[in-house]
Amino acid sequence: MIKFFVNGEPVQFASDPDTPLLWVLRDSLGLVGTKFGCGRAQCGACTVHIAGEAERSCSIKVSAVAGKNVNTIEGLTPTNPVVKAVKAAWVDKDVVQCGYCQPGQIMSAVALLAKNKAPTDAQIDDAMEGNLCRCGTYPRIREAIKTAAASLGGKR
Amino acid sequence: MIKTAKPVTSRRAFLKSTAAITGGLVIGFWLPERGGRAFAQGAPKAVHPNAFLRIGKDGTVTVIVKHLEFGQGVTTSLPMLIAEELECDWGKVRAELAPAGPEFANLAFGMQGTGGSSSVSNSWEQLRTVGAQARTMLIAAAKLPVPEGVPLKAAKDFKLIGKPTRRIDSLEKVDAKTVFGMDLKRPNLHVALVAHPPVFGARLGGFSAEKVKGIPGVTHVVETANGVAVVGKSYWAAKKGRDALEIQWDSAPELKVSSEGLMAQYRTLAKQPGPSAKKAADPNAIKAAAKTVSAEYEFPFLAHAPMEPLNCTIEFRGDSAEIWAGSQFQMMDQGAAAKALGLAPEKVRLNTMAAGGGFGRRANPASDYIVEACEVAKAIKVPVKVIWTREDDIKGGYYRPAYLHRVEAGIDAKGKPVGWNHAIVGQSIVAGTPFEGFLVKDGIDHTSVEGVSDTPYDLANLDVTLHTTKSAVPVLWWRSVGHTHTAFVMETMIDELASAAGQDPVAFRKGLLGKHPRHVAVLDLAAKKAGWGTPLPKGRARGVAVHESFGSVCAQVAEVSIEGGAVKVHRVVAAIDCGLVVNPMTVEAQVQSAIVYGLSAALHSEITLKDGQVQQSNFHNYGVLRINETPKIEVHIVASTMDKPTGVGEPGTPPVAPAVANAVAALTGKRPRVLPLGKTKWA
Numbered sequence: 001m002i003k004f005f006v007n008g009e010p011v012q013f014a015s016d017p018d019t020p021l022l023w024v025l026r027d028s029l030g031l032v033g034t035k036f037g038c039g040r041a042q043c044g045a046c047t048v049h050i051a052g053e054a055e056r057s058c059s060i061k062v063s064a065v066a067g068k069n070v071n072t073i074e075g076l077t078p079t080n081p082v083v084k085a086v087k088a089a090w091v092d093k094d095v096v097q098c099g100y101c102q103p104g105q106i107m108s109a110v111a112l113l114a115k116n117k118a119p120t121d122a123q124i125d126d127a128m129e130g131n132l133c134r135c136g137t138y139p140r141i142r143e144a145i146k147t148a149a150a151s152l153g154g155k156r
Numbered sequence: 157m158i159k160t161a162k163p164v165t166s167r168r169a170f171l172k173s174t175a176a177i178t179g180g181l182v183i184g185f186w187l188p189e190r191g192g193r194a195f196a197q198g199a200p201k202a203v204h205p206n207a208f209l210r211i212g213k214d215g216t217v218t219v220i221v222k223h224l225e226f227g228q229g230v231t232t233s234l235p236m237l238i239a240e241e242l243e244c245d246w247g248k249v250r251a252e253l254a255p256a257g258p259e260f261a262n263l264a265f266g267m268q269g270t271g272g273s274s275s276v277s278n279s280w281e282q283l284r285t286v287g288a289q290a291r292t293m294l295i296a297a298a299k300l301p302v303p304e305g306v307p308l309k310a311a312k313d314f315k316l317i318g319k320p321t322r323r324i325d326s327l328e329k330v331d332a333k334t335v336f337g338m339d340l341k342r343p344n345l346h347v348a349l350v351a352h353p354p355v356f357g358a359r360l361g362g363f364s365a366e367k368v369k370g371i372p373g374v375t376h377v378v379e380t381a382n383g384v385a386v387v388g389k390s391y392w393a394a395k396k397g398r399d400a401l402e403i404q405w406d407s408a409p410e411l412k413v414s415s416e417g418l419m420a421q422y423r424t425l426a427k428q429p430g431p432s433a434k435k436a437a438d439p440n441a442i443k444a445a446a447k448t449v450s451a452e453y454e455f456p457f458l459a460h461a462p463m464e465p466l467n468c469t470i471e472f473r474g475d476s477a478e479i480w481a482g483s484q485f486q487m488m489d490q491g492a493a494a495k496a497l498g499l500a501p502e503k504v505r506l507n508t509m510a511a512g513g514g515f516g517r518r519a520n521p522a523s524d525y526i527v528e529a530c531e532v533a534k535a536i537k538v539p540v541k542v543i544w545t546r547e548d549d550i551k552g553g554y555y556r557p558a559y560l561h562r563v564e565a566g567i568d569a570k571g572k573p574v575g576w577n578h579a580i581v582g583q584s585i586v587a588g589t590p591f592e593g594f595l596v597k598d599g600i601d602h603t604s605v606e607g608v609s610d611t612p613y614d615l616a617n618l619d620v621t622l623h624t625t626k627s628a629v630p631v632l633w634w635r636s637v638g639h640t641h642t643a644f645v646m647e648t649m650i651d652e653l654a655s656a657a658g659q660d661p662v663a664f665r666k667g668l669l670g671k672h673p674r675h676v677a678v679l680d681l682a683a684k685k686a687g688w689g690t691p692l693p694k695g696r697a698r699g700v701a702v703h704e705s706f707g708s709v710c711a712q713v714a715e716v717s718i719e720g721g722a723v724k725v726h727r728v729v730a731a732i733d734c735g736l737v738v739n740p741m742t743v744e745a746q747v748q749s750a751i752v753y754g755l756s757a758a759l760h761s762e763i764t765l766k767d768g769q770v771q772q773s774n775f776h777n778y779g780v781l782r783i784n785e786t787p788k789i790e791v792h793i794v795a796s797t798m799d800k801p802t803g804v805g806e807p808g809t810p811p812v813a814p815a816v817a818n819a820v821a822a823l824t825g826k827r828p829r830v831l832p833l834g835k836t837k838w839a
Binding site for chain 1: 225226227228229322323325326327329330331332333334335336338339341347372373390391392396461462463464465510511512513514515543545546547741745748749750751752753756774775776780781782783784786788789
């Protein structure tokens with residue numbers, strides 16, 4: 001029995017401890033906002049927060065998060081200033097296209113801006129290069145992160 | 157909010173405008189009268205009432221979107237067409253995706269389908285008419301027959317069309333509330349993964365599920381036409397079960413294709429006479445050329461690799477079935493599913509799910525992943541979602557075909573082209589599909605030669621030969637279809653001729669495009685905005701390309717450098733003439749998208765085969781563009797002379813690879829002729 005927390009709520013998982021965290025979130029907990037894209041930490045669609053870090057849930061065994069808190073896109077606090085700024089910027093810049101990768105993009109962007117309110121272009125690239133988007137929304141993601149940073153008072 | 161629409165038959169529309177109108181009205185008899193339909197399949201005789209529109213008592217206007225939403229923004233642009241004529245409050249407009257049904261035919265295809273950058277253009281008159289009919293009926297406030305010949309607004313009176321409009325679906329996608337096919341939840345839903353043959357066309361010799369037994373959560377192991385499915389109560393159970401299968405595959409020697417072998421065969425074929433796509437008036441004219449350039453170009457197979465791996469959910473109820481899939485060809489998939497399930501098509505309801513990208517992969521005339529899901533569902537008789545892993549997707553075929561082009565072109569002493577012999581070798585995308593009848597003429601698959609045999613350049617004595625090959629590798633259209641390779645060859649060869657003639661590449665092109673003002677206009681605008689001819693920092697160069705596809709013309713100027721032997725693209729400036737613009741924000745987004753998609757293929761992506769096996773498996777070895785490699789992209793829209801919208805989703809893809817290649821040539825003196833450029837170390 002593996003005990004951990006998802007979005008602050010205690011959860012227990014009794015099946016295969018090797019199950020990737022992604023599939024525990026999606027199949028056992030019904031949290032389908034975290035997406036399956038590649039299964040080997042190449043695309044970032046499955047990005048969640050563990051201890052404030054953006055992590056790829058497809059490549060973390062559920063046994064590895066025992067006792068930890070995992071935050072998913074569903075658990076982002078709407079009133080959190082960073083979350084609010086990122087989502088508002090995403091809508092303002094009309095970022096999304098198909099939208100499938102966007103929960104992962106947003107999780108990576110929130111993790112970045114939570115730590116760095118004024119990321120440089122290189123820092124944005126570093127934080128976001130693990131998140132693929134086949135629709136090519138990258139230019140708008142860049143713009144939206146800068147917009148969010150500006151609204152958070154970040155100065156470069 | 158994007159929702160999957162409820163069945164038409166149970167829908168009741170109660171129109172109620174903000175004024176005091178009572179009673180229920182039904183809207184939407186649209187009879188497509190225009191010819192040119194490609195298919196007779198269920199061609200709509202009369203569209204069902206309310207097919208496209210529902211007005212709620214609270215004034216909410218719900219538009220039923222007949223096209224698949226997979227990123228291109230049709231859940232915004234198509235409602236805009238109706239709302240313009242209906243003159244309703246845009247803030248109250250919602251979108252729902254239509255299920256499979258003949259009333260939702262693409263008027264350019266004559267069957268339901270999303271592709272060919274045609275979603276807006278085929279709906280242009282149809283949906284404005286629906287909006288105008290609804291408005292007429294609302295004003296009359298009576299149960300009228302659907303009015304015929306309703307006047308449509310003149311372009312000068314548009315309030316919404318042409319206005320930058322944000323997407324309807326942004327917020328739900330930002331909040332991760334959009335339900336993609338992958339996310340669908342149903343009672344007792346099982347998950348299946350299918351082991352496919354490692355070599356295309358290989359047959360199942362035998363298999364043992366001995367090691368699958370005892371894996372918790374696995375419920376069924378069943379044979380399908382193209383493999384062995386393992387079904388479980390979760391993805392992970394099915395995955396572990398599939399990994400534990402022991403399978404023997406039988407593959408005939410002729411199936412053991414290699415990319416190198418194919419290209420060698422193509423190279424030989426290109427030098428031989430073949431079926432003509434265009435005959436030169438004087439095939440010997442090139443012999444009198446002052447200068448000739450000859451070149452061979454190689455293009456690999458390409459996977460579409462949409463972010464959402466393929467999946468299909470089915471509830472097979474014995475005498476009927478319900479399917480959920482992000483399909484680009486709903487009715488074709490519905491028909492294929494019915495056949496696989498042994499049901500009449502009307503007994504199969506196909507719900508269109510929001511799709512996480514597609515780029516052509518979900519428009520497969522073979523309905524491969526849909527039929528496979530049907531086979532599993534029929535065998536196990538429990539609700540099942542068949543999921544393809546990323547490896548299944550990358551290795552699963554239905555690629556943009558590999559092609560080889562061989563060109564010999566000559567100019568006279570003044571730089572005017574006098575002869576152009578062009579051979580194209582590769583598989584036909586439409587052979588053996590229902591599209592063959594109208595896309596293959598006299599042995600020439602139009603999708604193999606589009607962009608070459610119909611070039612707008614004034615090329616004297618253009619001669620085009622097509623060698624259509626066959627292989628075990630399944631092929632399919634991929635964003636911009638034939639233009640993915642033909643634009644590259646035409647635009648790099650034209651550039652090479654400009655260079656041979658000692659002329660500026662933009663001026664040289666314009667000199668050959670005298671009868672094509674749209675091409676000249678986009679070239680001029682892209683060149684101006686990119687600072688064509690102005691100095692660049694050392695180590696950088698610009699390249700240009702222009703190409704027409706799907707009724708639109710797009711020019712691009714790329715700025716590149718070489719870093720560590722690799723091509724780095726710093727900036728792409730695009731100018732597009734896409735006819736009458738419905739939503740400039742969509743146009744900008746789609747051109748950006750098309751450029752990023754094209755750059756992935758230009759720089760990184762290739763599927764190669766060795767002994768019949770695909771050598772790539774996931775994004776670590778099937779490279780696609782990441783944000784750190786994404787250039788600054790600027791999109792400029794030319795004020796068009798056209799009074800209708802033309803394509804937007806694809807026309808931005810073809811010019812980017814040749815623009816980059818021409819910049820690389822300007823910088824290095826070497827002409828890129830093999831894609832992706834990442835195969836070559838540049839200096």
